[in-house]
Amino acid sequence: MLAGQVNRLRVAGPEQGSLVEVYAEMVLAYARLRRRELDDPVRIQIIDHLTERVDQAQLGQIGLAVADLADRLHAELTR
Numbered sequence: 001m002l003a004g005q006v007n008r009l010r011v012a013g014p015e016q017g018s019l020v021e022v023y024a025e026m027v028l029a030y031a032r033l034r035r036r037e038l039d040d041p042v043r044i045q046i047i048d049h050l051t052e053r054v055d056q057a058q059l060g061q062i063g064l065a066v067a068d069l070a071d072r073l074h075a076e077l078t079r
Contacts, residue, residue, distance in 0.1 A: 024054055024070040027077070034077050046076055 031051050038044050050073040057066045 020067045020070070021058070024058060024066050027070045027074045028054060031073055031077055043076070047073065050076060 028051060031047055035044060035047050038047070050069060053062065053064065054066060054069045054073060056062045057064050057069050
């Protein structure tokens, strides 16, 4: 539901910032929970990589959109 709201607001511009941050934090928390349950080392590496990228994007260290990275992480977690 939150992912849908973020995606709907992408065209809205800067006012979506708070919603994107909340979405990213929720996906990161979910990633930490799901990671503990996984036994596939490849999926664990993918999740770790995407988690690190979300963190970097939030800090402005990379030029990728936080919402895009959070979406990708969410997709990996729910497949």
